[in-house]
Amino acid sequence: xxxxxxxxxxxxxxxxxxxxxxxxxxxxxxxxxxxxxxxxxxxxxxxxxxxxxxxxxxxxxxxxxxxxxxxxxxxxxxxxxxxxxxxxxxxxxxxxxxxxxxxxxxxxxxxxxxxxxxxxxxxxxxxxxxxxxxxxxxxxxxxxxxxxxxxxxxxxxxxxxxxxxxxxxxxxxxxxxxxxxxxxxxxxxxxxxxxxxxxxxxxxxxxxxxxxxxxxxxxxxxxxxxxxxxxxxxxxxxxxxxxxxxxxxxxxxxxxxxxxxxxxxxxxxxxxxxxxxxxxxxxxxxxxxxxxxxxxxxxxxxxxxxxxxxxxxxxxxxxxxxxxxxxxxxxxxxxxxxxxxxxxxxxxxxxxxxxxxxxxxxxxxxxxxxxxxxxxxxxxxxxxxxxxxxxxxxxxxxxxxxxxxxxxxxx
Numbered sequence: 001x002x003x004x005x006x007x008x009x010x011x012x013x014x015x016x017x018x019x020x021x022x023x024x025x026x027x028x029x030x031x032x033x034x035x036x037x038x039x040x041x042x043x044x045x046x047x048x049x050x051x052x053x054x055x056x057x058x059x060x061x062x063x064x065x066x067x068x069x070x071x072x073x074x075x076x077x078x079x080x081x082x083x084x085x086x087x088x089x090x091x092x093x094x095x096x097x098x099x100x101x102x103x104x105x106x107x108x109x110x111x112x113x114x115x116x117x118x119x120x121x122x123x124x125x126x127x128x129x130x131x132x133x134x135x136x137x138x139x140x141x142x143x144x145x146x147x148x149x150x151x152x153x154x155x156x157x158x159x160x161x162x163x164x165x166x167x168x169x170x171x172x173x174x175x176x177x178x179x180x181x182x183x184x185x186x187x188x189x190x191x192x193x194x195x196x197x198x199x200x201x202x203x204x205x206x207x208x209x210x211x212x213x214x215x216x217x218x219x220x221x222x223x224x225x226x227x228x229x230x231x232x233x234x235x236x237x238x239x240x241x242x243x244x245x246x247x248x249x250x251x252x253x254x255x256x257x258x259x260x261x262x263x264x265x266x267x268x269x270x271x272x273x274x275x276x277x278x279x280x281x282x283x284x285x286x287x288x289x290x291x292x293x294x295x296x297x298x299x300x301x302x303x304x305x306x307x308x309x310x311x312x313x314x315x316x317x318x319x320x321x322x323x324x325x326x327x328x329x330x331x332x333x334x335x336x337x338x339x340x341x342x343x344x345x346x347x348x349x350x351x352x353x354x355x356x357x358x359x360x361x362x363x364x365x366x367x368x369x370x371x372x373x374x375x376x377x378x379x380x381x382x383x384x385x386x387x388x389x390x391x392x393x394x395x396x397x398x399x400x401x402x403x404x405x406x407x408x409x410x411x
Contacts, residue, residue: 029306031063032313036092037074045329046092053316062309082106082299089310091297094142095127098134098297099368107134108298113311123335126292126363134366135295136314137335139326141258142364144184144194144289145357148273152176152252156275163253163278167232171252181232183242184255186223186385189377190290191255195219197288197362198280203377207369209406211377212399220384220391227385235385258354262331265350274353276360291361293335327351333358372405 038046050064067088069077075097081087087106101107109132110116116124119137127135148156153170157163167181185191189203196202199222201215210216226233237245246254247267255277256264264272277287296314298307316322323334324342333355334340345351364370376398384394 030061030309031065032090032310033065033067033088034090034092035067035069035074035078035088037069037071038092042330043068045326049317049322049325052322053313056316062313064313078106079104087299087301089299089302089306090314092138092294093297094294095135095292095364095366096370098127098295099129099366099370101297102129102132102134103368106300108300108302109134110136110298113298113307114315118337119335120337120340120358122291122358122361122363123293127295127366129366135297136318137293137295138318139294139332140335140340140358141291141293141333141354143291143354143358143361144191144255144257144277145354146253146275146277147246147256147260147264148253148275149246149249149268150271150273152178152249156273157278158275159279159281161281164230164232166252167230171232176252177250178252179245179250180234181251182253182255183233183237183245183251185237185239185242186227186233186235187238187378187382189374189381192219192223192377192381194255194277194287194289194361195222195280198283198285200283200285202288202362203373204365204367204370207367207406209369209373209376209399209402211373211402212395216395216398217391220381220394223381224384224387224391228387258331258333261350261354265331272350274350274357276353276357286360288360288362289357290364291358292364294332368409369402369406372402372409375405376402 036046046066050066053059054062054064074091074093078087078091078101082104098107102109111133114136116133116136120140123137123140124133127133127137146156153166157166163182170176171178171181193203196215196219199215199218201213201219202210204210227235234241234245242254243256243260245251246264261274277289279286296317298310302310318336320336320339323336323339324344326332327334327342327344331351333345333351334342340355345355380389380394380397380401383389384391389397
């Protein structure tokens with residue numbers, strides 16, 4: 001599940017920048033309108049927390065209106081509604097759209113409204129831009145990690161040397177009946193970022209792309225070598241393909257995100273294992289998957305009594321009890337630091353491994369320029385993976401196109 005790319009027309013951006021929103025009703029509004037983009041299986045948990053808030057003393061007359069949208073529809077509808085002066089009070093969603101919302105003035109900086117020191121630092125950093133924090137974390141994660149089938153590999157390799165040794169010996173043994181040693185979404189840049197970090201690089205420095213670098217060249221070269229030289233991973237295998245190979249026991253390892261934990265746990269039971277992506281032996285560094293989470297983003301026109309009501313609601317939703325309840329119901333790690341040490345996480349090896357991976361990750365950049373980075377890395381990574389370009393040619397093109405796209409965005 002790579003971060004979705006925000007596609008917004010120049011006209012809409014211009015309108016967003018110049019539009020003055022209609023003033024909010026000055027009366028005490030006891031309705032909280034929430035827009036979200038969750039999967040259907042998450043609805044019962046969300047609604048249970050909403051109902052619990054309404055049962056608190058003094059909240060009998062509070063109405064919480066939840067509207068569901070598909071991911072792309074939510075972005076477009078929120079921008080359109082904000083320009084028209086009728087946005088929801090709250091958005092529930094990932095951080096990747098917060099940059100454009102903040103620049104347009106549609107969401108509220110929250111560092112003076114909430115005590116954000118109570119949350120894990122990386123998940124707050126992932127929604128920080130230009131000195132402000134633009135959302136309150138609900139979850140911590142959306143990160144990649146190593147997942148493995150214990151029937152094929154009882155333990156997880158800690159280093160790439162250990163991983164490659166398994167791939168050279170046991171994975172190639174006919175007794176295991178493996179198609180490949182491991183699988184991950186090779187052509188998608190989100191899966192490249194852990195290796196880029198392990199080589200000492202990162203795709204952007206503040207708002208400047210850093211793609212034509214030795215770390216990026218090394219990361220792309222590693223991926224190409226895994227396909228053609230080592231033959232440990234399948235060549236043309238996108239997300240659904242890698243997922244199927246793992247579920248069918250045709251690979252021992254997969255690099256996938258926390259969103260897949262519950263599905264694999266149901267499939268494999270006690271034979272499902274999770275670990276940090278192995279340390280890169282060549283550099284001695286741990287891979288650094290991008291870490292973010294899901295957030296509450298507040299309508300920028302909230303004020304007075306309505307803002308206080310929304311603040312109480314968000315604080316309730318993200319309190320320790322509900323953060324732990326979220327882990328039990330959804331297998332999603334908490335953003336609240338106090339909840340991260342809860343027994344349910346500490347005593348569950350899968351959740352503990354997921355948290356360990358988060359601590360080795362890096363916050364996903366919130367800068368709007370990341371849109372240009374994703375759009376530039378993806379096609380040229382694909383060309384390198386398909387041997388239509390050398391890694392050197394690919395990284396040079398990534399950088400030049402990212403710079404060009406950013407110039408188009410700012411002109």
